Amino acid sequence: MTAQDQWFDSAITRLADPQNQRVWSIIVSLFGDLAQGPDDRISGAALTRIIQPMHVKPEAIRVALHRLRKDGWIDSARSGRSSEHHLTEFGRVQSAAVTPRIYDRAPKVPQNWHLLMSEGGGSLEDLLLTESYISIGRSAALGSGNVPSNCDDMVVFDVNARNVPDWLKSRLCPSDLIAACCCLADAVKEVRSTKPGEVDLTAAQIATLRTLIVHRWRRVVLRNPDLPPMFFPDDWRGPDCRDAVFALLDILPKPDLGALNAPI
Amino acid sequence: MTAQDQWFDSAITRLADPQNQRVWSIIVSLFGDLAQGPDDRISGAALTRIIQPMHVKPEAIRVALHRLRKDGWIDSARSGRSSEHHLTEFGRVQSAAVTPRIYDRAPKVPQNWHLLMSEGGGSLEDLLLTESYISIGRSAALGSGNVPSNCDDMVVFDVNARNVPDWLKSRLCPSDLIAACCCLADAVKEVRSTKPGEVDLTAAQIATLRTLIVHRWRRVVLRNPDLPPMFFPDDWRGPDCRDAVFALLDILPKPDLGALNAPI
Numbered sequence: 001m002t003a004q005d006q007w008f009d010s011a012i013t014r015l016a017d018p019q020n021q022r023v024w025s026i027i028v029s030l031f032g033d034l035a036q037g038p039d040d041r042i043s044g045a046a047l048t049r050i051i052q053p054m055h056v057k058p059e060a061i062r063v064a065l066h067r068l069r070k071d072g073w074i075d076s077a078r079s080g081r082s083s084e085h086h087l088t089e090f091g092r093v094q095s096a097a098v099t100p101r102i103y104d105r106a107p108k109v110p111q112n113w114h115l116l117m118s119e120g121g122g123s124l125e126d127l128l129l130t131e132s133y134i135s136i137g138r139s140a141a142l143g144s145g146n147v148p149s150n151c152d153d154m155v156v157f158d159v160n161a162r163n164v165p166d167w168l169k170s171r172l173c174p175s176d177l178i179a180a181c182c183c184l185a186d187a188v189k190e191v192r193s194t195k196p197g198e199v200d201l202t203a204a205q206i207a208t209l210r211t212l213i214v215h216r217w218r219r220v221v222l223r224n225p226d227l228p229p230m231f232f233p234d235d236w237r238g239p240d241c242r243d244a245v246f247a248l249l250d251i252l253p254k255p256d257l258g259a260l261n262a263p264i
Numbered sequence: 265m266t267a268q269d270q271w272f273d274s275a276i277t278r279l280a281d282p283q284n285q286r287v288w289s290i291i292v293s294l295f296g297d298l299a300q301g302p303d304d305r306i307s308g309a310a311l312t313r314i315i316q317p318m319h320v321k322p323e324a325i326r327v328a329l330h331r332l333r334k335d336g337w338i339d340s341a342r343s344g345r346s347s348e349h350h351l352t353e354f355g356r357v358q359s360a361a362v363t364p365r366i367y368d369r370a371p372k373v374p375q376n377w378h379l380l381m382s383e384g385g386g387s388l389e390d391l392l393l394t395e396s397y398i399s400i401g402r403s404a405a406l407g408s409g410n411v412p413s414n415c416d417d418m419v420v421f422d423v424n425a426r427n428v429p430d431w432l433k434s435r436l437c438p439s440d441l442i443a444a445c446c447c448l449a450d451a452v453k454e455v456r457s458t459k460p461g462e463v464d465l466t467a468a469q470i471a472t473l474r475t476l477i478v479h480r481w482r483r484v485v486l487r488n489p490d491l492p493p494m495f496f497p498d499d500w501r502g503p504d505c506r507d508a509v510f511a512l513l514d515i516l517p518k519p520d521l522g523a524l525n526a527p528i
Contacts, residue, residue: 114426119429119432136419138402147427151427152427153429153430155400155429156425157423157424159421159423160421161421162422165416166417167383168383168419
């Protein structure tokens with residue numbers, strides 16, 4: 001076994017999400033990273049080459065693809081003896097909605113925040129579901145930018161935070177999220193620092209590593225609102241983790257779909 | 265009966281609070297208006313002359329004074345065959361605490377507001393009791409000026425109100441308060457406009473009318489936080505009422521205590 005193979009294997013172990021290795025979710029991350037365009041296709045053989053090294057059985061890939069088709073995320077087409085898969089229009093919309101946050105290297109924290117307070121229930125809950133509002137207690141939500149038009153029945157304050165108590169910090173950033181973030185930061189740093197000087201990875205190998213990184217980062221960054229630093233607990237390592245994630249992705253540049261799909 | 269006597273009698277009827285003619289409370293208003301100084305005394309005879317025209321029996325005045333002594337508001341001293349009454353230190357502190365708001369002709373609405381949000385109950389409730397905070401919902405309170413020092417466990421936002429919904433307006437300014445304010449504004453305007461050109465009221469008569477006005481105004485103004493105009497319902501007539509109250513007080517200048525206490 002070469003140094004490169006050893007590194008690749010241990011990188012897979014290190015980067016695998018200890019919490020969630022659901023195959024359908026990994027496939028969603030994979031398409032979001034590598035084949036989000038309307039004409040992008042990934043062959044069944046390429047999918048297997050990318051995912052199987054994560055210790056996922058071909059049968060599990062088939063089951064996951066079946067589920068994703070049923071849920072309207074993925075469409076598949078036969079072409080001779082092989083098959084080709086692509087995101088549906090629905091799948092691309094879902095994917096595109098989160099892509100900017102996942103791939104933002106230096107997210108700008110909004111300057112203008114407002115607080116909505118409802119008399120109780122109803123319209124505020126709708127808003128929390130449909131817009132990117134951050135719930136603070138039972139009947140208040142924090143948001144940035146323009147106030148939505150349907151807020152006549154709410155108290156609307158422009159706000160500037162002056163104190164954020166621990167109970168709110170740990171509600172916004174619970175300890176499991178802090179731990180997941182630390183753990184990912186450590187993993188990507190170690191994978192990067194242990195990489196042999198010269199490696200010659202295949203397109204599929206690069207895709208395997210990228211998918212693992214993006215999948216796991218997605219599950220940290222999307223749970224984490226872009227609030228000013230004072231809202232975060234002291235042990236939150238979000239910015240450190242983000243830097244480490246992109247430092248590793250940068251040395252694993254996105255492979256070409258043609259190269260990925262090319263029969264070996 | 266002279267035109268002046270007729271006017272005085274109908275003014276008493278018009279100015280009497282339809283909701284609260286509790287005698288001890290009227291006496292508190294009276295001392296607050298006329299005898300708030302540490303050396304100020306009002307004789308029992310003067311008290312009777314001021315309050316009896318409000319259709320209050322001497323016995324009711326005695327009972328009220330007894331209660332006020334028991335509660336530590338008033339002290340009384342015998343002097344020969346008559347008695348003299350004065351506010352205690354406690355009574356003066358209580359009275360002084362509300363005097364600025366009652367007699368403010370043009371209250372300045374604070375420019376800087378903050379919102380405190382608690383995780384639930386506890387410290388916020390204490391604050392609502394001890395400081396001049398305005399409750400907004402179960403776990404939030406609006407205040408002006410400096411943030412108290414004991415707010416580490418609360419979310420503190422500097423705020424600027426952009427929308428105040430009807431439910432909050434009518435919570436801050438319920439319909440009975442709006443009605444009480446309208447009714448008082450109408451009463452003081454009518455009393456002023458029907459005053460005969462020339463009147464020659466005794467010190468006690470002036471004190472009677474002033475006490476009725478201040479007593480009723482106190483019960484409107486102290487229920488009404490000094491919030492920016494956008495927090496008030498459209499039918500709130502607070503500023504109009506305030507102007508009318510002071511216009512009437514201005515033609516009934518505070519009588520001298522010596523004149524009030526002088527035996528007739």
